[in-house]
Amino acid sequence: MKKENDLECTTEIYNYYGAKPEGGFLSREEKKSATPRVEKARQMYFDTKSSASVEFPYWYTRRWEELEGEVQIIRRAEALKSGFEHLTPAILPGELLAMRKANYLRGSYPMPWMSEGFFLSKEDDLFKEVQNAGKASADEVTTMGQGGGNVTKSVGSVISIAGKFGLRKEEMPILIKVAKKWFNKSVDDIGHKYEQLVPGYGTKEEIMRAVICMFDSGYTLPQGREVMNYYYPLQFGIEGIKDICKEKQASVAGVPGMDRLYFYKSVHTMLEGLQAWILNYAKEAKFMASLEENAKQKDEYLEIAERLEWLSKNRPRTFHDALQLLWIFHVAVLNEDPISGLSPGRVGQVLYPFWKQDMDKGVLTEEKTIELLECMRMKFTELDCFASMGVVGGVLSGNTFNNLCVGGLDKDGNSAANELEMLILESAMSCDVPQPTLSLLYDEKLPEEFLIKGVECTKIGTGYPAWVNNRVAMEFLLNNFKKEGMALEEARAWAIGGCLETSPGSWMPLEVNGETYYIPGGSAPATSVGVHFISLPKVLEAVLYDGLDKRTGRRVYPAHGSKLESYNDIWNVFKHYFSITVEVLTLTNNIQHDIWGKISPSIINSMLKPDCLEVGKDISNKGCRYNRTFNVEICGGVNLVNSLASIKKNVFEEKNFSLAELKAAIDANFGYLSALETGSYSLIEQVKTANYTDWLKIHKQCLDAPKYGNDDKYVDDLFKEWQIWFSKMCENYISLYNEPMYSCQISVSTHAPMGAVTLATADGRLCGTTFADGSVSAYPGSDKNGPYALFNSATCYDHSLSQNSQLNMKIHPSVVKGREGSRKFLEMIKAYLRKGAFHAQFNVVDSRMLKDAQKNPENYRGLMVRVAGFTQYWVELGKQIQDEVIARTEYEQIG
Amino acid sequence: MKHFDCKYYMNTDVFKGICKRDKNIINADDESCNHFENAQKCKHCSNFKSTQADLGMCMNKYDAYPEMLAVTCNDYKPR
Numbered sequence: 024m025k026k027e028n029d030l031e032c033t034t035e036i037y038n039y040y041g042a043k044p045e046g047g048f049l050s051r052e053e054k055k056s057a058t059p060r061v062e063k064a065r066q067m068y069f070d071t072k073s074s075a076s077v078e079f080p081y082w083y084t085r086r087w088e089e090l091e092g093e094v095q096i097i098r099r100a101e102a103l104k105s106g107f108e109h110l111t112p113a114i115l116p117g118e119l120l121a122m123r124k125a126n127y128l129r130g131s132y133p134m135p136w137m138s139e140g141f142f143l144s145k146e147d148d149l150f151k152e153v154q155n156a157g158k159a160s161a162d163e164v165t166t167m168g169q170g171g172g173n174v175t176k177s178v179g180s181v182i183s184i185a186g187k188f189g190l191r192k193e194e195m196p197i198l199i200k201v202a203k204k205w206f207n208k209s210v211d212d213i214g215h216k217y218e219q220l221v222p223g224y225g226t227k228e229e230i231m232r233a234v235i236c237m238f239d240s241g242y243t244l245p246q247g248r249e250v251m252n253y254y255y256p257l258q259f260g261i262e263g264i265k266d267i268c269k270e271k272q273a274s275v276a277g278v279p280g281m282d283r284l285y286f287y288k289s290v291h292t293m294l295e296g297l298q299a300w301i302l303n304y305a306k307e308a309k310f311m312a313s314l315e316e317n318a319k320q321k322d323e324y325l326e327i328a329e330r331l332e333w334l335s336k337n338r339p340r341t342f343h344d345a346l347q348l349l350w351i352f353h354v355a356v357l358n359e360d361p362i363s364g365l366s367p368g369r370v371g372q373v374l375y376p377f378w379k380q381d382m383d384k385g386v387l388t389e390e391k392t393i394e395l396l397e398c399m400r401m402k403f404t405e406l407d408c409f410a411s412m413g414v415v416g417g418v419l420s421g422n423t424f425n426n427l428c429v430g431g432l433d434k435d436g437n438s439a440a441n442e443l444e445m446l447i448l449e450s451a452m453s454c455d456v457p458q459p460t461l462s463l464l465y466d467e468k469l470p471e472e473f474l475i476k477g478v479e480c481t482k483i484g485t486g487y488p489a490w491v492n493n494r495v496a497m498e499f500l501l502n503n504f505k506k507e508g509m510a511l512e513e514a515r516a517w518a519i520g521g522c523l524e525t526s527p528g529s530w531m532p533l534e535v536n537g538e539t540y541y542i543p544g545g546s547a548p549a550t551s552v553g554v555h556f557i558s559l560p561k562v563l564e565a566v567l568y569d570g571l572d573k574r575t576g577r578r579v580y581p582a583h584g585s586k587l588e589s590y591n592d593i594w595n596v597f598k599h600y601f602s603i604t605v606e607v608l609t610l611t612n613n614i615q616h617d618i619w620g621k622i623s624p625s626i627i628n629s630m631l632k633p634d635c636l637e638v639g640k641d642i643s644n645k646g647c648r649y650n651r652t653f654n655v656e657i658c659g660g661v662n663l664v665n666s667l668a669s670i671k672k673n674v675f676e677e678k679n680f681s682l683a684e685l686k687a688a689i690d691a692n693f694g695y696l697s698a699l700e701t702g703s704y705s706l707i708e709q710v711k712t713a714n715y716t717d718w719l720k721i722h723k724q725c726l727d728a729p730k731y732g733n734d735d736k737y738v739d740d741l742f743k744e745w746q747i748w749f750s751k752m753c754e755n756y757i758s759l760y761n762e763p764m765y766s767c768q769i770s771v772s773t774h775a776p777m778g779a780v781t782l783a784t785a786d787g788r789l790c791g792t793t794f795a796d797g798s799v800s801a802y803p804g805s806d807k808n809g810p811y812a813l814f815n816s817a818t819c820y821d822h823s824l825s826q827n828s829q830l831n832m833k834i835h836p837s838v839v840k841g842r843e844g845s846r847k848f849l850e851m852i853k854a855y856l857r858k859g860a861f862h863a864q865f866n867v868v869d870s871r872m873l874k875d876a877q878k879n880p881e882n883y884r885g886l887m888v889r890v891a892g893f894t895q896y897w898v899e900l901g902k903q904i905q906d907e908v909i910a911r912t913e914y915e916q917i918g
Numbered sequence: 919m920k921h922f923d924c925k926y927y928m929n930t931d932v933f934k935g936i937c938k939r940d941k942n943i944i945n946a947d948d949e950s951c952n953h954f955e956n957a958q959k960c961k962h963c964s965n966f967k968s969t970q971a972d973l974g975m976c977m978n979k980y981d982a983y984p985e986m987l988a989v990t991c992n993d994y995k996p997r
Contacts, residue, residue: 180947189931189932190932196973197972
């Protein structure tokens, strides 16, 4: 071991990669409170645990088995119908919007028809078989939040599943029994059987085992990251849609193209199930009213009953009706598949006709509107998605990404912001809960008053709205959907699906009181399907180690055999390995999605999405107006580019050390314990080993290498080269819907588990620590030249090449205080978006508060932070993400 | 009998719920009060036959489980 006196550099090398936040902290600005009704509901939510039930899968499976031999989509519709009509209703006192996913407040349930292996008993041979397929690797390296509503341990009569969901132990035997019925029949199992026919399938298995890819696509979250379309129920009501189905059925029965007949029949059947579900709730509301002594509460129950009875057949009469119907269909789609990122879209524009009508008639006030919108926020916040630990923890962080958009342009190109959207922002400030998260579709045409309202919402620390560039999104859409007929007018109908996926929409003619309003809504299937989250630093690691996963010692890629004698050698092998990854994952996931469409097609969401109902095709048969939505997602791009810059400069240009020496240093984790040993996942709190000084010099040189985020041309050029190559190469791969793929750049929470399995990297990052978040966020602590230098780095390439880009910034509350702070904040956001950036989101928080929250979580049940495209309660985040958020650079100046 | 088995018990999560009568929060597994009435569950249905712990058969042809709520089941027949 070298003595410290003999070293050529200081031993204190971390002080500029994020300082430990210490001392007292400044709180966020005071905010308004929610209405008493909603505040009560929020407190109840805080006291409620995520809970799973077997009711829906039981009835679904029972009906499915009865109908063996039936046309598949009819069988599916009947199974869904049975699930819905048997859901036990529950209505809490004080609720103005009724109905839930399941009979628990934060209820969800397994869907074994998608994937059943997860629910099998660990002692079961079938379970072991599933484990051997390498699908559980992401689960093993994911940490779940230990607080909030997560059921982290089995207690008494409750069994913990995936460290999050509680299941009553008396339901476990039937769950296992139901799960077994799907063995070799689920989308997962059948897809697995056929994906093995893809050449290079063995490589795919190794890619999954090494967690180079986070998870499969077709059976995990086959829908979502898309925008809902509520047009048909709002315009026609349920009976009206059933009438359309009957007419269409009659016109296609016996006519070639018979799948249309079965589709219309399945929609009709499924709607009958929804009607029964709604009426069960109406009956329960009457029962609750019968027990109620409080006259006001009794009236509210009876109003719920009357409203639900009406909506079980008819189109809405009022804003309240319309909001209730919107919620019913939102939940109905969520009950169809495991889904994350089902965005309600531009709700303020969709519901505006009903709101305006009620306001004009004087039957609605702004105060009542806010109360209803707050109730809607609670409903969305209660949503849970039942999935494996790797998916629900490692990707979603317990969130479900229902994104509500405000702003943007209308059909004619004018500002679409309206008074109802102002109230949506207001309610999101008074009822600051994680969902729906908000995105503001920024356009120069939006009024200043609206933008200031958006900033005021962002700066109280909600993390929303995210700021998204309307023009960049439209450019992306016109580039990619022109072939399917998209024109400028329709490009304006877009919204964010999921946390940050640009999604195509369309304008539909809603008639209210004799007037026609063109309302926007999603008109494309799921996006962020295809290739899920490739870990770029892990691919580079495989390049350095000749195709091996050093963590497990397993071979992932064929040996490249190159001596890697130049930077170009490394870059070329990286591109080769990355291309192998995209190719095999595209092919295997195409098969999974094909199987999904064949045995478990979407019926409810298909019915809603133009033009499925018109043409008689479900989503998986390209019934949507726009179908080019498969993408290739990546993670860890900034760590990749910083590492490439370090290798280029240190190894090949300045020859500070050889590649062999770099690999030795990586093997030794630069003389530090790994994050998995210390339980700390950022660079600011790591533990040295006895021989760390042996690696100190090389580590410092890695840390000193040019870093993205500082307006440094050296590394920004590499970033640009990567971006252009990546976006172009995605087009070489063809999705199930026979369209080229495109690039998608979000990390969600995957930068944590993917960092956990990755060795130290050439940029100085240590083994197991979390990667930089998003796609254009700087690595925590490495952006030293202020926000505008970061903006220059981030916009060194054309953001419209990709479905999105993602920038997270952490701002100290003192910087944006007061009206003047709001203006400065808005000017900074505008400056970034005017440079052609796609997206920025902000945590306005003092890092010392987060540190205190980590030590004393019991004092911070309501504390929310922005992660990467979503806002979540601090206590429900895993430590891997918490540490990364604490370590992010905190800007104390933005001017 | 437990609250969990009562007609007036409404789940909020797997641990607890609300009494529909007085709106108090109660633990699922605590002993119930004098107002207790059997919840409509499979175990109280004449179509249900127990086969082993936490499992049984419905109408001699479907797997079922005794604790399942059957308030929405058209075939429910109280014993």
